[in-house]
Amino acid sequence: xxxxxxxxxxxxxxxxxxxxxxxxxIALIWGAVAAGQGFSTLEAILMSGIVYSGAAQFxxxxxxxxxxxxxxxxxxxxxxxxxxxxxxxxxxxxxxxFEPVRAAVQLFWLTDEAWxxxxxxxxxxxxxxxxxxxxxxxxxxxxxLFTGIGASVGNLLGDGxxxxxxxxxxxxxIGVLAGFWKGPRTGAILVASAxxxxxxxxxxxxxxxxxxxxxxxxxxxxxxxREEEAT
Amino acid sequence: xSAFSVDTAFLIAxxxxxxxxxxxxxxxYLFLRGREVKGRAKAAMDAVPPAILMAVIAPSxxxxxxxxxxxxxxxxxxxxxxxxxxxxxxxxxxTVALLRAVS
Numbered sequence: 286x287x288x289x290x291x292x293x294x295x296x297x298x299x300x301x302x303x304x305x306x307x308x309x310x311i312a313l314i315w316g317a318v319a320a321g322q323g324f325s326t327l328e329a330i331l332m333s334g335i336v337y338s339g340a341a342q343f344x345x346x347x348x349x350x351x352x353x354x355x356x357x358x359x360x361x362x363x364x365x366x367x368x369x370x371x372x373x374x375x376x377x378x379x380x381x382x383f384e385p386v387r388a389a390v391q392l393f394w395l396t397d398e399a400w401x402x403x404x405x406x407x408x409x410x411x412x413x414x415x416x417x418x419x420x421x422x423x424x425x426x427x428x429x430l431f432t433g434i435g436a437s438v439g440n441l442l443g444d445g446x447x448x449x450x451x452x453x454x455x456x457x458x459i460g461v462l463a464g465f466w467k468g469p470r471t472g473a474i475l476v477a478s479a480x481x482x483x484x485x486x487x488x489x490x491x492x493x494x495x496x497x498x499x500x501x502x503x504x505x506x507x508x509x510x511r512e513e514e515a516t
Numbered sequence: 517x518s519a520f521s522v523d524t525a526f527l528i529a530x531x532x533x534x535x536x537x538x539x540x541x542x543x544x545y546l547f548l549r550g551r552e553v554k555g556r557a558k559a560a561m562d563a564v565p566p567a568i569l570m571a572v573i574a575p576s577x578x579x580x581x582x583x584x585x586x587x588x589x590x591x592x593x594x595x596x597x598x599x600x601x602x603x604x605x606x607x608x609x610x611t612v613a614l615l616r617a618v619s
Contacts, residue, residue: 307600307602310602310605311602311605314605325518325519325520325522326520327519327521327522328521328523328526331530332530332533335530335533335534336530336534337534337537338537341533341536341537344572345533349529355528355529358529358533359532359535360536362533363536363539363540364568365568366537366540367564368540368564368565368568369537369540370540370543372544373541373544373548374544374545374547374548375544377545377548377549378552381549389542392541392545393538393541393542436519447617448613449609449611449612449614449616450609452584452587452608452609452612452613453605453608453609454573455573455577455584455587455588455591455608456591456604456605456606456609457604457605458569458570458573459573459588459592459595459604459608460594460601460604461601462566462569462570462595463592463595463596463598465565466566474563474566474567474570475566475567475570478566478567478568478570478574479570479571479574479578481571482571482572482575483574483578483579486574486575486579487579494571494574494575495571495572496571498567498570498571498572498574499571500567501567501571502563502566502570503560503564503567506559506562506563506567507560509559510556
């Protein structure tokens, strides 16, 4: 039993290992940006360990810089992380056999990257708790460690904007966005989202622009949906 | 400021944000466990990742200066050429840093 568990754990860990290397530099960048905004190394580590979402953490830095109140900050982070609701809903179809408590604990480590690996695996094999844990958990200490290092080094570097580090986040999202491209419909969704988000940013307070853009994109997707593409 | 100083207000904010991100990770499982999503609802769900990603960055890129536009254009080109994510990030950051240095 134990042997089977660890076999599956290490299979998951093996699948996630390239991502550990790929995400170390992004963690370093976030840590450096955080330090550039005056956060201590320990504060950066705590935030990475507890909030544990690259996108949310970059947005949080941006909002904390402008002194956003706690309620709006939390709401904004929830809207940025809202995509995890859908990932969680999607992967729930493959983990119905997990004990609920175990599922609840392990879902803490459900990140975009781990989710992608889990969905890939679930297409061919039944997901085991061990594989889920192995494919998701290692990203966590990796993220915390490298944001800590980034913050320590960044504190020596000073203002990250000089090195264009504040643009890293946009770069990450542009890179990730490309993977979602599925033709002209995606283009329509993106245009609707971008225009709405920019208008909302100008006229609405806080981070409502994220939900406004997201809702506009979803509306376009629903409006352009055709019966025959039902899958 | 020491490397180990932690501001209390900061800690409260981090705990609140952590609760928010965990809530998003668990809620889909809690509400939709095993239920099937089809048709228009699925189309809307499939649109969420790109729509949200775009909504997050659009204001900081399009409402920024020509330097951010240039950085986004370079990153976009790199992404469309299917270059690795790290290359895309580095290209965008380098473009912005370079233009800020010379302008």
